[in-house]
Amino acid sequence: MEIKFRVATRIARPVEEVFKAVAEPDQLSQYFTTGGAQGKMEPGATVQWDFHDYPGAFDVDIIEVVPNKRIVLQWPAYESTPPNVDGTEHNEDAIADYNTTVTMTFSEVEGGTMVEIAEEGWRDTEAARGGSYGNCQGWSQMLCCMKAWIEHGINLREGMYKP
Numbered sequence: 001m002e003i004k005f006r007v008a009t010r011i012a013r014p015v016e017e018v019f020k021a022v023a024e025p026d027q028l029s030q031y032f033t034t035g036g037a038q039g040k041m042e043p044g045a046t047v048q049w050d051f052h053d054y055p056g057a058f059d060v061d062i063i064e065v066v067p068n069k070r071i072v073l074q075w076p077a078y079e080s081t082p083p084n085v086d087g088t089e090h091n092e093d094a095i096a097d098y099n100t101t102v103t104m105t106f107s108e109v110e111g112g113t114m115v116e117i118a119e120e121g122w123r124d125t126e127a128a129r130g131g132s133y134g135n136c137q138g139w140s141q142m143l144c145c146m147k148a149w150i151e152h153g154i155n156l157r158e159g160m161y162k163p
Contacts, residue, residue, distance in 0.1 A: 003129055004120035005136045009143040012112040013150050019068045019106050019113075021150055031149035031157060032142050041065050041073075049075075061099070068106055074099040078134060079127035098123070100135070115143060 011018050021027045025037035025047065035050030041062050050057035064072035077096040100121040107114045117139045122128035141157070148154040 001124055002120065003122040003124060003132045004118065005132060005139075006116060006118040007136065007140045007143060008114060008116040009147055010109060010112055010114050011147050011150055015068050015106050015108045015113040017113075018115060018146075018150060021146055022071060022104060023065065023067075031145045031155055034157060041071060063101070070106070071104040073102050073104075074121075075102065076100075077122055077128065078131035079123070079125065080130055080134075096123070096128070096131075102139075115146070117143065 021031075023041045025033075025039060025041075028037040028049075033049045034052040035057065037047065037049050039045055039047030041047060043062055043064055045062045047060045047062060048057045049060055058075055061074045062071070063074060064070060077098050077100045079096045098121070100119050102117065102119045105116045107116075119132070119135055119139065122132050141160070145156045148156045
């Protein structure tokens, strides 16, 4: 069975503004990457996303960038029960030796922008399924945090998990 998911939300802002909130590291650092984001998203680049509440920084390989339309990236697969769900901590040993692919699409809709995030590429194992559930949770939270930040200037992620 192929393990994959898709989450989406509408943000009441123009597509250019919403796209920049993901593509520009200083903006992404305001509501999502609690330890900061470094590097410009351009094809072939490796940027870094750091999460204080998810110890350590992750290398993120940028595969494709179509301004105001799509970002495709790859990053290390996580194979374990999602941290913080059952009281467990982040497990460094759960970072697998392969990447998953994340595709973000941005489209103009009435009243704003529809943002969709899809992730795929996990192995078909119980541990990988657990990791995919955690990432689905994380991307859903990212969309909620982005909406609150862009529309209202509120950082929902602050204090969400143990620092």
